Amino acid sequence: MNLIQINELVKTYQTGHEKVNAVDGISLDIELGEFVAVTGSSGSGKSTLLTMLGGLSHPAEGTVVIDEIDIYGLSKEQRADFRKEYVGFVFQSFHLLPYLTVQENVMIPLAISNLSQSDKNEMATRMLEKVGLKGKANRLPNELSGGEQERVAIARALVNEPPLILADEPTGNLDTATSNVIMQLFKQLNEEGQTIVMVTHDEQNLEFTTRNIQLKDGRLLKN
Amino acid sequence: MKLYNISLNSLWRRKARMLFLLVGLLIAISTVIILLNITQTMNNDIANKLDEFGANILIVPQSDELSLSYGGMSVSGVAFDVKPLQESDILKIGKIKNKDNIKIISPKLLNVAEIQQKKVMVVGVDFEQELALKKWWIIIGATPKEKDEALIGADVKKKLNLSLGQAILINGVPFKIKGILEENGSQDDQLVLIDLGRAQQLFNKGSEISLIEVAALCYDCPIEDIVAQTSEQLPGAKVTAIQQTIKTKMKSIAQFEQFSIGVSIVILLVAGLIVFTSMSASVNERKKEIGIFRAIGYRQSHIIQIILQEAFLISSVAGIIGYFLGWVVSIYVAPMIGADSVAISININMISISLMISIIIGMSASLYPSIKASRLDPTVALQSL
Ligand SMILES: Nc1ncnc2c1ncn2[C@@H]1O[C@H](COP(=O)(O)OP(=O)(O)O)[C@@H](O)[C@H]1O
Ligand SMILES: [Mg+2]
Numbered sequence: 001m002n003l004i005q006i007n008e009l010v011k012t013y014q015t016g017h018e019k020v021n022a023v024d025g026i027s028l029d030i031e032l033g034e035f036v037a038v039t040g041s042s043g044s045g046k047s048t049l050l051t052m053l054g055g056l057s058h059p060a061e062g063t064v065v066i067d068e069i070d071i072y073g074l075s076k077e078q079r080a081d082f083r084k085e086y087v088g089f090v091f092q093s094f095h096l097l098p099y100l101t102v103q104e105n106v107m108i109p110l111a112i113s114n115l116s117q118s119d120k121n122e123m124a125t126r127m128l129e130k131v132g133l134k135g136k137a138n139r140l141p142n143e144l145s146g147g148e149q150e151r152v153a154i155a156r157a158l159v160n161e162p163p164l165i166l167a168d169e170p171t172g173n174l175d176t177a178t179s180n181v182i183m184q185l186f187k188q189l190n191e192e193g194q195t196i197v198m199v200t201h202d203e204q205n206l207e208f209t210t211r212n213i214q215l216k217d218g219r220l221l222k223n
Numbered sequence: 224m225k226l227y228n229i230s231l232n233s234l235w236r237r238k239a240r241m242l243f244l245l246v247g248l249l250i251a252i253s254t255v256i257i258l259l260n261i262t263q264t265m266n267n268d269i270a271n272k273l274d275e276f277g278a279n280i281l282i283v284p285q286s287d288e289l290s291l292s293y294g295g296m297s298v299s300g301v302a303f304d305v306k307p308l309q310e311s312d313i314l315k316i317g318k319i320k321n322k323d324n325i326k327i328i329s330p331k332l333l334n335v336a337e338i339q340q341k342k343v344m345v346v347g348v349d350f351e352q353e354l355a356l357k358k359w360w361i362i363i364g365a366t367p368k369e370k371d372e373a374l375i376g377a378d379v380k381k382k383l384n385l386s387l388g389q390a391i392l393i394n395g396v397p398f399k400i401k402g403i404l405e406e407n408g409s410q411d412d413q414l415v416l417i418d419l420g421r422a423q424q425l426f427n428k429g430s431e432i433s434l435i436e437v438a439a440l441c442y443d444c445p446i447e448d449i450v451a452q453t454s455e456q457l458p459g460a461k462v463t464a465i466q467q468t469i470k471t472k473m474k475s476i477a478q479f480e481q482f483s484i485g486v487s488i489v490i491l492l493v494a495g496l497i498v499f500t501s502m503s504a505s506v507n508e509r510k511k512e513i514g515i516f517r518a519i520g521y522r523q524s525h526i527i528q529i530i531l532q533e534a535f536l537i538s539s540v541a542g543i544i545g546y547f548l549g550w551v552v553s554i555y556v557a558p559m560i561g562a563d564s565v566a567i568s569i570n571i572n573m574i575s576i577s578l579m580i581s582i583i584i585g586m587s588a589s590l591y592p593s594i595k596a597s598r599l600d601p602t603v604a605l606q607s608l
Contacts, residue, residue: 056517056601056605076523080522081520083518083519084521089518089519095605099232100229104229108515110224112522117224120224140236156519
């Protein structure tokens with residue numbers, strides 16, 4: 001079953017008086033339960049494609065349909081609600097809030113929901129356990145290593161149990177050993193049924209994924 | 224965890240960030256509180272000190288012949304064809320509409336008498352009222368209590384070579400000098416004061432009085448109203464308002480009040496600007512953070528809520544601390560400008576006013592920056608995504 005349908009997607013950036021098509025007519029289907037790697041050289045449009053997939057950036061042309069919702073047919077605020085329900089983002093530089101503890105960072109997506117405090121705590125604790133950070137719930141992010149911070153970011157993306165995880169070079173700031181541990185975690189999540197789309201430049205990571213998409217100059221080179 | 228936990232932690236774990244804003248707001252609020260406290264205290268103080276300013280209304284018998292002058296003291300006994308005031312007139316003054324504004328009524332009987340072959344002005348007074356009116360008098364010895372006791376002015380003591388406790392004869396009747404007035408340069412130095420009733424007996428005046436001095440205070444009605452009401456009650460008397468220092472003082476308080484309002488408005492506008500610039504700067508610094516919230520699925524209204532909650536927390540703290548800071552400073556400043564008769568106490572109404580002003584300024588100056596923050600493009604904010 002198709003979770004994502006991308007049709008003739010174009011994103012144009014204006015730099016000076018030059019127009020650049022960062023994504024230049026991509027069509028693509030992604031099925032439920034896939035673990036997709038998006039590769040390609042720097043500037044090939046990987047991040048741009050990912051933000052459009054996540055409903056963060058409006059395309060110039062084309063459509064993104066997720067779970068039968070045309071997400072750019074929604075209003076801005078509806079798209080925010082959509083992100084809350086459907087998408088968990090994991091960023092390369094972790095993007096944790098420095099003034100919240102590990103537990104609180106994981107609970108950010110829950111702060112705007114009506115669940116009870118105890119439910120929220122329970123969900124966050126379960127996710128921290130899943131990513132192997134059980135004992136560090138009350139630390140602040142700057143007291144953790146890079147690999148641990150990335151796990152917090154993953155737990156935060158998962159806590160809402162969204163159907164789709166979007167990760168942009170999640171291992172880009174990590175050493176090879178830590179990188180492998182994180183990829184192992186993603187693989188395990190995928191085996192439990194989680195759909196993941198991950199931008200990566202690291203060839204080694206491809207052994208963990210189920211599918212590889214390669215971009216060049218904003219177009220599909222290999223699918 | 225709720226949105227306010229995010230606001231609270233953001234402030235609590237990054238205190239330095241908002242310190243400038245907090246201090247700016249705090250100084251503004253406490254300055255306004257100081258000005259408010261001081262104007263209020265000055266008003267209360269003048270009410271307390273009213274009697275220190277002496278009489279402001281003088282009542283004398285109507286006369287076509289002479290202008291009766293208390294200052295010149297050439298007064299009563301000389302005038303003829305005059306219907307003198309009676310003690311019953313005192314009660315009539317107590318019946319006017321603004322009777323609550325009348326604080327002191329001091330009747331006097333003036334006569335010239337002979338002591339040791341010298342002519343002296345002898346004044347019959349109600350000592351209690353007279354002393355309330357002449358707060359500045361310094362008495363050596365004591366105030367007369369008995370009918371045959373007298374209080375004499377410094378000049379009388381010198382010229383007649385008298386001393387405390389000495390017995391004197393006034394028109395041949397014996398009196399004892401109970402107290403001596405310290406020299407104050409006024410006509411009081413020349414007087415001998417005795418009990419009003421005793422004086423009426425001594426000079427065969429029945430229940431006559433020569434003049435009445437009245438001290439009245441009215442904030443919201445002019446003294447002329449009280450004068451007019453008294454004239455109505457006493458058709459045979461001439462009632463005049465005496466120009467007085469209290470009037471000038473009340474006018475200067477009113478001017479200070481206007482000045483305070485003006486200064487407060489300027490200060491609060493500046494505080495609003497400080498809040499606006501620091502909030503805008505803070506939003507700029509937090510672009511990435513706002514991008515994270517938006518990526519996670521926070522609505523624009525959630526972003527506005529987070530920032531306005533922070534503004535609310537800071538301005539509440541500034542409002543409360545600002546009040547107490549202002550209160551402490553007012554306690555030191557008020558006596559310096561002469562308002563020393565009133566204790567400045569903690570006032571719940573003032574705390575609420577302080578809190579409200581602070582919150583209104585803090586929130587309204589943060590509104591635009593928060594809306595701007597909510598409209599940031601999350602992809603620009605997450606450049607490294
Ligand atoms: N906000 C932007 N403004 C202008 N140009 C941009 C912006 N974001 C990306 N680009 C351009 O679009 C192209 C694709 O960028 P990106 O999607 O970040 O590539 P990748 O993630 O594969 O390195 C690049 O040429 C980049 O310079
Ligand atoms: Mg990129």
